[in-house]
Amino acid sequence: MPRRKKARYGREMRARAADLFEAGLGFELAAKRLDVPAPAVRKWLYAYRATGRKGLIGMGESRRTYDMETKLAVARAVVDEGMPRSAAMARFGIAAATSLDRWCRLYREGGPEALEPGRRGRPEGPGGRTRERELEERVRKLEAQVAYLKKSIALKAEKSSQTGRKPRS
Numbered sequence: 001m002p003r004r005k006k007a008r009y010g011r012e013m014r015a016r017a018a019d020l021f022e023a024g025l026g027f028e029l030a031a032k033r034l035d036v037p038a039p040a041v042r043k044w045l046y047a048y049r050a051t052g053r054k055g056l057i058g059m060g061e062s063r064r065t066y067d068m069e070t071k072l073a074v075a076r077a078v079v080d081e082g083m084p085r086s087a088a089m090a091r092f093g094i095a096a097a098t099s100l101d102r103w104c105r106l107y108r109e110g111g112p113e114a115l116e117p118g119r120r121g122r123p124e125g126p127g128g129r130t131r132e133r134e135l136e137e138r139v140r141k142l143e144a145q146v147a148y149l150k151k152s153i154a155l156k157a158e159k160s161s162q163t164g165r166k167p168r169s
Helices: 011-022 027-034 038-057 068-080 085-092 097-110 131-163
Strands: none
Touching: 011 027, 011 038, 027 038, 038 085, 068 085, 068 097, 085 097
16 A cells, blocks of 8 residues: 655644634644644644744744753653643643653653763764774775885895895896
8 A cells, every 4th residue: 555645734724723723622623624634733732732823833944952951851740740741842842742752762761861962963884983983994004004015125125235136026
């Protein structure tokens, strides 16, 4: 069965959803009126509750970053205190449920240390080798070859000086 591509909805559709939320409709009724899948409208409702109308309409245009203390407070509230996700999103102003879920998973698996900012960028290659390390190893090998060849030439020159003959190449 072919997989459907995720639809993306614009600012106008999210503004209409905000109007429906302000009128007191839940996500299921709003989804039917807008002809949008209910899971998408549920995410919009969470974002609306957490960040208000402006946050919902501007959703997806820029990525918001959160500091370590906020992440830790949210994860503790949900995991340790049993606060519902939607309530935590509203209380702490978290716009995306996926971020909250990731923080909770990391907190459960590794504690507060797991939420500390990690190294960004491209991970090291297999066995911890980066391109820089590969080049350093190559330079060391070439330097060793040059040293070997210099030693070999010096030994041949020394041998020829003792015998008085010109070395063969």
